[in-house]
Amino acid sequence: MNFSFTPEEEKFREDVRAFLAEHNPNRVEDADDDIESGLARLPKLMAWNQALYDRRWVGFHWPREVGGGGGGVVEQMILKEECAKAHAPMLGLSYMGLAWVGPGVIKYGSEEQKRRFIPPILKGEEHWCTGYSEPGSGSDLASLQCKAERNGDDYLINGQKIWTSLAMWAQWMILLVRTDPRASKHAGMSCLLVPMDTPGIDVRPIKTMNGRTPFAEVFFDNVRVPVVNRLGEEGQGWDVTKTALANERSSIAEVTALQHNVEELKRLAVQCRLNGRPAIEETNVRQRLAKLDCTIEAMRLSGLRFLTKQLRGEPVGAETSVNKLLRAGVEVEIGRLGCDIQGSRGAIEGGRWQKHMLSWPATVIGGGTPNIQKNVIAERILGLPRDVSSG
């Protein structure tokens, strides 16, 4: 085993640090930004995107033919890690487009679709939201009912989506719809690219327990979308959607962010007092902090083992579910511990840790709940039988 980097990789790391020193618009406190404060700093963030774009560091691992960087796994990890250490903004303004749309368009899109949609994503000029979950289809996403019926050269869409992040600001939506109700649930879906200013789309924001409004319900009433906006073939919707998940790379940036939080908790524990002495002297606080250290370090190292498999070209399975499950527990615990260290004063709202404690469902429930992750691990890794299904 070895944990050193090649001279080329170390040079790249230095390049990234120099880039950040020149272009990073964030101060430490900006890293926890929500959408609204991000929008207020939009000119700085657009300049950041431009600087990244000039280096082909937006879409770093995408093929160069579509405008990406064609970069390798280790370099991408280094880039994300250094950005996370510097509390930099995300690696591209159009981050939903980068995460959910680009991979699908690259794999399934027509040449025209690639030309039309990839460059504005890379330049941060066009913003996307994802139309996946429905009130009746969350963990069981494949049961979704939003219909798209063929009507001449268009589809007519009727139905409802929910938890659609950024719907209030996005220009486009990548929408998963049912085009064939008679097919099996996975085979009857298609993927459509929908302009958000199409008549018949109604966006209703939803407020969450932390007081913010990060997502919305989106209603479709006879919304007309051209067939040429379909991504992939009819019935390929599920495969297109899975491309984004298969494209998941190193979670090192997430680990760095978690480490930052725990370092903050340690500083907090030194300042706050419990039972007449600094919280950092309380056994329970110390054990909880150490457990977080251990778990986050395990996540980092498991990520490196996974990275090694990718580098070696070895087959990978559902290993990423291990870290996803751990992350859920860590996110919840960080918020709780941050308030617990404050003792009774932790009940007062508005502070950083109160916000954290009220925000964990976004990462813990969104993108696959812990119960779903446990099912994935149990079934795909341990080979245990699937749940009794209702069909």
Next chain:
Amino acid sequence: MDFGFTEEQVGLQDQVRRFVASECPLTRVRQIMEADRAYDAALWSKTAELGWQALTVPEAYGGLGLAWEDLIIVAEETGRGLLPSPLLATAAAARLLAALGDEKQKSRWLASIAAGQTVATIAALEDGDVLDERGITCRAEVRAGGEVALHGSKSLVAYGQAADLFLVVAREQDGVSVFAVESPASGLVVEPLSLVDATQRAADVVLDGVIVPESARLGPAGKAWPAVRSVLDAAAVALAAELVGAADASVAMATEYAKIRRQFGQPIGRFQGVKHRLAELHVAVESARSLVYYAAWAVDHAGDPSMHVSMAKAYASTAADEAGEECIQIHGAIGFTWECDAHLYYKRGRCCRNLMGSPEAHRERVLTSQGL
């Protein structure tokens, strides 16, 4: 950057796994458990033939000169099979000899260890579980004529009842030193313990005026603690590796059972209450494995590996403890029986949890090693 095994390491892992499965399945483990001997000589010979005792002994002294990460590969498999053997105790003692011994001392003992002819163990820990230097109260009294008298008690010395050679950690005027004590010796009283986990052996050792020559001291007088601490850390990682193997075996055993045991018309592994618990344990085992592998590398390569050693031991202990218990639970009443193998893993997890530092003590060290 490569956090994986080389082809040779994969080969070693495969060899050890197959040996354990064919030469020492759990039926054999039970026989060895119930035999009234300190260790199984036939098994010890077989592992010596394969070179396991020689793995980390330097080549200059007849060993294979491999790294601690290679020993960890063996340890994970012997833990998976609960193989009863003084292998890890001897490997730790060899590491301390290599770290502190002079040419004469290393030549005298390391070749014999590598050949499987000497069983060795470190006698460091004392009653009360104080893991730092203050925990050493055993005294070494230098007398006229080049003799040293050792007085004190050591607790839970691994395979003490099997050892030909004890490396005794004792305090003399200037600080902590290590003395090589060959067994038997006058004044050396080895009291074999009966452990809950009968797949391993340990003894309390009383030193009642044991006389050794000054030439039995390893390294300069009173300055041995850093090396002792460092070797005990490596030993803790080896123990943690065994616990990862044992935890993995518990999860595998429970998973297999959950696939075949049927109740309410279906395999019990279909119920989320059962499969979710196994998923959580799998996550614990995988995480422990990552920490242990890295710590095994770190004890040979990092400046100060203590934080990672503690992370590995804490996590592996907890994983083996919980997996062992859950394995019984998933088996239902059958899991309670002597005949079912679940209790063997349960007992290994429960006993080793607090050996070489409890998870709580190690978590404490995770923080203190950061200056908190």
